[in-house]
Amino acid sequence: MSEFHRLGLGTYRNTDPDACRTAVETALETGYRHVDTAQMYDNETYVGEGIAAADVAREDVFLATKLDTDNLARDAVHESSAASLERLDTDYVDLLYVHWPIDSYDAAETLPALDTLHTEGAIRNVGLSNFTPELLDEAIETLEAPVFAHQVEMHPLLQQEALHERAVADDYWLVAYCPVARGQVADVPELVEIGEKHDATPYQVSLAWLLAKENVAAIPKATSKQHIVENYGALDVELSEADVAKIDRIEREERLVDFPAAPWN
Numbered sequence: 001m002s003e004f005h006r007l008g009l010g011t012y013r014n015t016d017p018d019a020c021r022t023a024v025e026t027a028l029e030t031g032y033r034h035v036d037t038a039q040m041y042d043n044e045t046y047v048g049e050g051i052a053a054a055d056v057a058r059e060d061v062f063l064a065t066k067l068d069t070d071n072l073a074r075d076a077v078h079e080s081s082a083a084s085l086e087r088l089d090t091d092y093v094d095l096l097y098v099h100w101p102i103d104s105y106d107a108a109e110t111l112p113a114l115d116t117l118h119t120e121g122a123i124r125n126v127g128l129s130n131f132t133p134e135l136l137d138e139a140i141e142t143l144e145a146p147v148f149a150h151q152v153e154m155h156p157l158l159q160q161e162a163l164h165e166r167a168v169a170d171d172y173w174l175v176a177y178c179p180v181a182r183g184q185v186a187d188v189p190e191l192v193e194i195g196e197k198h199d200a201t202p203y204q205v206s207l208a209w210l211l212a213k214e215n216v217a218a219i220p221k222a223t224s225k226q227h228i229v230e231n232y233g234a235l236d237v238e239l240s241e242a243d244v245a246k247i248d249r250i251e252r253e254e255r256l257v258d259f260p261a262a263p264w265n
């Protein structure tokens with residue numbers, strides 16, 4: 001099974017075929033081994049093409065996708081995941097998430113279908129995304145397979161302490177989306193100041209802070225080679241305990257992904 005790499009490439013809004021293909025290929029050739037897509041992103045085909053174009057074997061890539069909110073009834077889980085595999089041009093994905101526990105989500109319908117895919121080998125691991133603590137309880141109780149990852153918005157401006165504690169206690173990965181707060185990290189004084197000390201950018205400091213935490217992974221989206229390479233450089237930034245503590249003390253709750261039907265509202 002492909003190893004899980006804590007720094008992955010996000011692909012949301014990367015719908016231009018050439019740009020998406022090239023970003024995935026560039027990331028894999030830079031050293032990334034984890035790629036995150038979703039049925040909702042309309043780019044699985046280009047992600048698959050980028051993986052095929054890179055000089056990296058499929059089995060060395062940890063590939064994650066997500067079920068759209070319309071595809072969570074039992075039959076739709078099976079049909080739509082088969083269509084995802086076809087678009088991605090692969091026999092299996094390393095991780096299949098429930099993207100949002102809304103619309104057609106019903107734990108008793110959706111999760112047994114994921115268990116079946118897991119037993120059959122079409123998906124190597126089961127993931128959840130955007131779950132509240134109550135919905136996590138229900139899912140963990142319903143699933144036979146272990147939860148491998150919970151993907152949520154997480155960055156220095158939305159630190160998700162409670163969901164992080166839960167991930168550590170239950171021992172699954174907390175995968176941070178919007179890990180550079182869609183560019184907002186560039187203007188956070190604490191990140192700029194710590195970056196100056198380490199000769200690192202605020203983007204790299206934000207990612208290094210996430211990766212310094214137990215059981216946390218991060219999937220920054222980047223399109224240009226410059227951003228892809230810069231973000232990968234976060235793996236070389238070693239924050240001190242004092243740096244981490246200083247970022248922990250930032251008390252801003254700036255949620256970037258929100259809408260009235262979101263599970264927490």
Ligand code: NAP
Pocket residue numbers: 009010011012013036037099129130151152176177178179180181182183203219220221222223224226227228230231257
């Ligand atoms: P993000 O990764 O925090 O930010 C992406 C934006 O930041 C892009 O505009 C990118 O520009 C820019 N950027 C990245 N690195 C940069 C750098 N080093 N310097 C300057 N700009 C930089 O936000 P996101 O894309 O929303 O989240 C990341 C991934 O998480 C998504 O792509 C998706 O895979 C996943 N996600 C999941 C959910 C969910 O509900 N599960 C929700 C949102 C996102 P360029 O593209 O121009 O390089």
